[in-house]
Amino acid sequence: MKLTDRRVQAVAGLLLVGVLIAAPLGLKPHGIYLLSMWAVMSIAAIGLNLTLGYAGQISLAQAAFVGIGAYCSAILTTSYGWPFGAAFVMAALLCFVIGWLLGYPALRVQHHYLAFVTLAFTTLVFLVLRNEEWLTKGIYGISGINRPNLFGWSTKAPRDFYYFCLIVLAGVSWFTWRLVRSPWGRAFMALRENPVRASSLGVDTRRYTLMAFAIGSALGGVAGALYAPLVEFIDPTPFALSLSLNLLLMVIVGGSGYFFGPFLGAIVSVLLPEWLRFTDGLYLIIYAVFVMALMVVCPAGLLGLVEKIFKPLSKSGKAAP
Amino acid sequence: MNPVLEVRGLYKSFGGISAVENVSFEVHEGEILGIIGPNGSGKSTLFNCILGQLKPTAGDVHVDGRSVTGLRPCDLNRLGVSRTFQLLQVFPQLSVRENLILAGQEHQGSMWTRLVGACDAGLTEAANRMIDFFRLVHVAEEKAGGLSYGQQKLLDAAMAFMAGPRLVLLDEPAGGVNLTMLADLRERLRAINQEQKATFVVIEHNMEFVMSLCTRILVLAEGRIIAAGTPAEVRNNPEVIEAYLGH
Amino acid sequence: MALLQILISGLATGAIYALVAVGFMLLWQTSQTINFAQGEFVMLPAFFVLAAMKFGGLSFGMALLVGMLASLIVLGLLFKVLIVNPMLRHGVLPLVISTIALALFLKEGVKEWYAAEAQSFPAVWSNDNLEIAGAVVSVQNLVIIAVAVAAVLLLQWFLARTRTGRCMQATAQNPALARILGIRVERMILYTFLINAALVALASFLISPIYLAKFSNGETLGLAAFIAAIVGGFNQVRGAIVGGLLLGVVDNLAAAYISTQYRGAIPLFVLIAVILFRPQGLLGRAEERSV
Numbered sequence: 006m007k008l009t010d011r012r013v014q015a016v017a018g019l020l021l022v023g024v025l026i027a028a029p030l031g032l033k034p035h036g037i038y039l040l041s042m043w044a045v046m047s048i049a050a051i052g053l054n055l056t057l058g059y060a061g062q063i064s065l066a067q068a069a070f071v072g073i074g075a076y077c078s079a080i081l082t083t084s085y086g087w088p089f090g091a092a093f094v095m096a097a098l099l100c101f102v103i104g105w106l107l108g109y110p111a112l113r114v115q116h117h118y119l120a121f122v123t124l125a126f127t128t129l130v131f132l133v134l135r136n137e138e139w140l141t142k143g144i145y146g147i148s149g150i151n152r153p154n155l156f157g158w159s160t161k162a163p164r165d166f167y168y169f170c171l172i173v174l175a176g177v178s179w180f181t182w183r184l185v186r187s188p189w190g191r192a193f194m195a196l197r198e199n200p201v202r203a204s205s206l207g208v209d210t211r212r213y214t215l216m217a218f219a220i221g222s223a224l225g226g227v228a229g230a231l232y233a234p235l236v237e238f239i240d241p242t243p244f245a246l247s248l249s250l251n252l253l254l255m256v257i258v259g260g261s262g263y264f265f266g267p268f269l270g271a272i273v274s275v276l277l278p279e280w281l282r283f284t285d286g287l288y289l290i291i292y293a294v295f296v297m298a299l300m301v302v303c304p305a306g307l308l309g310l311v312e313k314i315f316k317p318l319s320k321s322g323k324a325a326p
Numbered sequence: 327m328n329p330v331l332e333v334r335g336l337y338k339s340f341g342g343i344s345a346v347e348n349v350s351f352e353v354h355e356g357e358i359l360g361i362i363g364p365n366g367s368g369k370s371t372l373f374n375c376i377l378g379q380l381k382p383t384a385g386d387v388h389v390d391g392r393s394v395t396g397l398r399p400c401d402l403n404r405l406g407v408s409r410t411f412q413l414l415q416v417f418p419q420l421s422v423r424e425n426l427i428l429a430g431q432e433h434q435g436s437m438w439t440r441l442v443g444a445c446d447a448g449l450t451e452a453a454n455r456m457i458d459f460f461r462l463v464h465v466a467e468e469k470a471g472g473l474s475y476g477q478q479k480l481l482d483a484a485m486a487f488m489a490g491p492r493l494v495l496l497d498e499p500a501g502g503v504n505l506t507m508l509a510d511l512r513e514r515l516r517a518i519n520q521e522q523k524a525t526f527v528v529i530e531h532n533m534e535f536v537m538s539l540c541t542r543i544l545v546l547a548e549g550r551i552i553a554a555g556t557p558a559e560v561r562n563n564p565e566v567i568e569a570y571l572g573h
Numbered sequence: 574m575a576l577l578q579i580l581i582s583g584l585a586t587g588a589i590y591a592l593v594a595v596g597f598m599l600l601w602q603t604s605q606t607i608n609f610a611q612g613e614f615v616m617l618p619a620f621f622v623l624a625a626m627k628f629g630g631l632s633f634g635m636a637l638l639v640g641m642l643a644s645l646i647v648l649g650l651l652f653k654v655l656i657v658n659p660m661l662r663h664g665v666l667p668l669v670i671s672t673i674a675l676a677l678f679l680k681e682g683v684k685e686w687y688a689a690e691a692q693s694f695p696a697v698w699s700n701d702n703l704e705i706a707g708a709v710v711s712v713q714n715l716v717i718i719a720v721a722v723a724a725v726l727l728l729q730w731f732l733a734r735t736r737t738g739r740c741m742q743a744t745a746q747n748p749a750l751a752r753i754l755g756i757r758v759e760r761m762i763l764y765t766f767l768i769n770a771a772l773v774a775l776a777s778f779l780i781s782p783i784y785l786a787k788f789s790n791g792e793t794l795g796l797a798a799f800i801a802a803i804v805g806g807f808n809q810v811r812g813a814i815v816g817g818l819l820l821g822v823v824d825n826l827a828a829a830y831i832s833t834q835y836r837g838a839i840p841l842f843v844l845i846a847v848i849l850f851r852p853q854g855l856l857g858r859a860e861e862r863s864v
Contacts (some may be wrong), residue, residue: 188443188445189437189440191424195419198417204400205400205403205408205415207403321569
């Protein structure tokens with residue numbers, strides 16, 4: 006029974022969905038909260054995977070977009086009474102536009118320089134979020150962020166909100182899947198693998214990279230818009246460079262450029278600390294050593310490792326349509 | 327009638343070293359121009375300047391009467407100029423057919439139609455025609471990385487022709503190809519030249535290949551053109567012989 | 574006059590940034606290593622010294638020597654052998670990720686195994702102030718500037734006048750050619766790592782008395798190193814020095830004359846501006862466009 010068999014994949018997919026739906030049953034609120042956090046971080050990681058894994062651009066700006074999305078949705082719903090749906094769309098749109106504006110000049114520079122530009126951007130956004138109290142309430146934060154009420158379904162309870170996050174995650178996944186299967190996905194792969202060749206075939210590298218970056222940023226905004234009602238109180242602290250680095254590690258550990266990489270990376274980054282709680286403060290140290298070891302053994306991440314092991318059997322889900 | 331390609335007074339220097347000096351020539355529709363010269367004569371640099379890979383220090387390049395100097399390679403490609411590479415540049419993890427579809431996709435529709443894959447059916451058909459033409463049917467589904475060198479060369483050429491270009495620049499197409507494949511390649515190139523009225527410019531070291539394929543030849547030495555004419559004229563030109571043997 | 578004081582303290586901070594930036598730049602130039610852990614590299618040596626004093630009962634002087642030695646071994650040799658070497662064949666990105674993970678490891682390691690609170694660090698200088706041209710200048714600032722200048726001059730002399738130094742420069746410019754010329758490229762690269770370890774250790778000993786030794790110091794110091802190196806100019810030591818000094822002065826001026834809230838923003842704007850408009854930095858040489 007080969008791994009590429011359509012039926013096997015369908016069954017595996019159904020099992021996965023089943024596990025995700027059944028997961029909160031029997032879990033305490035904190036456990037369900039973590040599952041929701043996993044879903045939210047996965048969305049942000051999917052966005053970064055698009056920018057980094059598919060289009061090959063090293064971005065350290067994702068935390069800034071999560072922050073912008075979170076604050077956008079929080080401010081619009083608490084201060085201006087916008088309905089959640091509208092605030093959600095606004096957050097995604099705003100991040101898309103800012104991503105485009107940032108990317109337009111920034112993507113002209115070489116990869117390693119882009120890392121530094123996006124690093125600076127993230128720190129600047131953090132400073133703005135912290136200092137502009139009239140807008141963001143600065144270090145005092147915004148509290149009382151309500152969870153949405155969708156067509157009569159209240160998502161206030163932990164389990165309901167988790168299912169809501171799951172629905173958004175499903176939507177984002179479907180969208181990204183279609184995107185990378187489309188000619189755009191082919192163009193992304195081409196400009197990542199061999200930009201010189203791609204360019205000589207008419208692939209407008211600049212345009213495609215910009216789109217990947219902007220869409221990735223918009224997905225960061227979507228994650229942020231979900232993050233705010235999940236934690237119900239936001240302040241600038243989480244939206245700093247360390248989150249960007251975390252998301253980067255998530256994407257790489259899961260497997261950069263693999264469709265399921267972000268999900269796996271988010272599990273390692275969000276859920277594993279909980280399961281390893283007994284190690285006290287050592288978790289991060291263990292995580293750091295694990296990442297370094299993984300980079301030596303298999304820089305293509307966990308899914309790359311899986312592919313290596315199952316090489317004779319499967320065609321992978323990696324970025325080739 | 328404008329020449330398909332016109333290069334005027336092209337110079338390219340790197341620091342103090344002048345790789346291309348005052349090169350000017352024209353190529354008309356349907357011609358197959360060969361550019362030969364000893365190693366280091368500036369042939370690749372010339373190509374790269376024409377194709378937008380490098381910015382010329384001076385001079386300009388016109389395609390169909392329109393200035394294209396310094397345009398990006400992808401913009402040039404959209405104007406109908408394509409190329410093959412000396413060092414193979416196919417996408418190894420894509421199949422042969424997928425490589426061809428990729429090669430053609432940017433010439434159909436717009437970014438938006440591409441997002442929804444509206445032109446994919448047409449592209450697949452065009453790819454199949456190309457596969458037939460270059461006789462790659464038996465490997466159409468295989469990953470390009472698994473093909474033999476000669477087959478990859480054919481694929482590389484096929485990719486350059488997918489979009490029906492006006493002008494194709496071939497960078498050492500015969501390099502490393504065995505004799506039977508070579509005859510095939512030459513025959514296919516001649517056929518497509520007739521069919522599509524495509525104009526070629528070919529850099530080559532393989533004299534026999536160049537002399538038998540090209541209608542006209544330019545000889546470069548130390549960045550300058552030292553001879554131009556039909557294969558027969560060039561073959562007997564004493565300066566050309568000197569340039570090759572005198573090193 | 575207040576401006577002179579600010580300038581001098583700016584130069585002092587800048588001198589420290591310069592040391593760190595030079596090391597960062599040398600690593601990048603010779604071995605394509607973008608060391609995201611450079612800030613943590615500056616944070617760590619102080620803790621080696623503190624540990625030597627606390628657990629080894631050594632005097633401050635001896636502890637400094639032990640700290641320097643430990644830095645050379647851990648941040649120079651071990652870093653190269655255990656992390657950089659295995660990563661080289663995988664390319665730049667995996668190495669960058671590894672240094673990010675390494676930064677996390679060092680930071681959490683110190684927090685977990687030494688202390689989470691800031692630790693005071695003894696100074697080599699007295700806390701006096703001198704009066705020069707009517708301005709009050711602390712001995713501290715003067716000593717820092719003097720030590721940093723001495724270190725940089727020593728480094729420049731080494732690179733330009735000794736055979737090994739010139740081999741290192743050759744390796745940085747063209748490793749393949751250097752190898753053909755018989756230069757032991759691997760060894761030259763190792764020397765770069767050792768030099769970086771020495772520079773960061775020195776920076777650590779200079780800065781810790783002022784800002785205290787804390788596990789989280791790495792973030793700001795690392796950022797300063799990146800900004801200084803890129804703004805100053807990537808292909809030369811002089812560039813990193815100028816970048817560091819400039820950054821220190823700008824930083825101090827901003828703190829004095831602009832709101833402290835956005836003090837950190839000025840260097841970031843400068844960084845973005847330089848990368849977008851003059852990526853080779855203020856002193857660097859432009860590189861040829863290809864594609």
